[in-house]
Amino acid sequence: MQYIFFFLLSGNNCKDSGKTSPRQKLRFDLIYIRDSQIIYPSLVDPNSYALATAPADTVYIAKSSLPNAGLGVFASRRIMRFSYFGPYGGYKRNPHLNQGTNSYAWNVPDKSGNIMYQIDASDPKSSNWLRFINCPNNFTQRNLMSLVYHGDIFYLSIRNIEVGEELLVYYGDAYADKLGIDTKKFH
Template sequence: MINRFSLISSLALQMNGMEIPGLGYPEVLIKLKEEEKQKKSYKLVLDFRDGALSIIETNRLCEEVHREFRDLSEAEVDYLGTEINDHAYDENLDIHCEKCNKFYRPFCRLHPLFKIPDREPRKEELSTKVYSQLTLPILFRIEESKIPNAGLGVIASVFIPIGMVFGPYKGIKVYKKDEFKKDGYAWLIKNGDKKFYIDGSDPKRSNWLRYINSPRHEDEQNMIAFQTNSRIYYRVIKPIRIDQELLVWYGSSYGGEFVESEDGGKSKKPVKNPFICTPRNGP
């Protein structure tokens, strides 16, 4: 039996940088002097009280409420959380915080994000399973969805806190809907005047995110999709408990319309990042 928290925190501890979705580990932090990097006065933790990632000062660490993920230097924490005016928002640099309803560069310090990378498939495994399934991180399993007739889905094997980020969604770049191999696997990406789709319908050329289904109603939703750097990522907005299915909203065809869609679908729950999905062809 996998321990609820130790697996995910040991994964996080192995990563040597605060990863920024779409941007990797920022240059500015790589160039920091060694002595700056040594000043570890903050920690990225899982806060059990709200099931979310949080950044705290080291002297506030309390074993009963926190599970330590990794140390953070002052410089790293200073780098986070610069508030950006809506009109100055840059798709390549800034991420919208759902809780604060503001843009931050690179993301909110109070509600931090942490990216879990795809698993790297080994060559000899490719004959055993299709590529996209082999990219599944150890935290999850792919099996028949609990949603009737939805096919396969992704289920959590450990507790997944708010703030975890997965992605980017992989697939083939296409410019027209009629080029989709199959409906239901393509995200629309918009960057200025540029517009294209990432079609993950081919399981050999996509990753595990292609197996994530859409909730039937708002209560079931535990992730949102967002765009940064012309890529689509999924982020956890509600704690996902062991054996629960990961569900990201991708259009109006499997529930109410609460995300702005390409055809101007009504927005009950606006997502500020320019994440737009095609109602019939989402994600």
């Protein structure tokens, strides 16, 4: 086990615009689950690169259980509470440039809560499997939370996740509104 400090992203920060809410400093005994290493990236179809990074002994990617969500990530073995994944793969972009909205981009705040940059995972050639984790339709479905550590986004399991269960993280109120999710269920 290792100890590590994370800053919790509030539900109003994740994939939202603007400033973040105050963050909490948290300490956990953590289990780190690494991405699969791709030894010969040139042998992987660039459009499948993100899929190939999924840790095959822990998760698999298949059609999401959520309506109209596309692909989702499912546990292939029991994932213990306080397991964490990441960092969220993608390229850093300036959130202040008009680059359109992107459902694969996370805002990364500085210590004051101002958005420093976004991590954009829209390109499967430069991202990882975390891009396939969806937003739940209600609070009880959520089994992950997002965290910022040294400018990177990580996902932390908030309870044990059973075999076959879809991994789900709340994206934040603004994004949930776009999906038609009742955000009152998350507060």
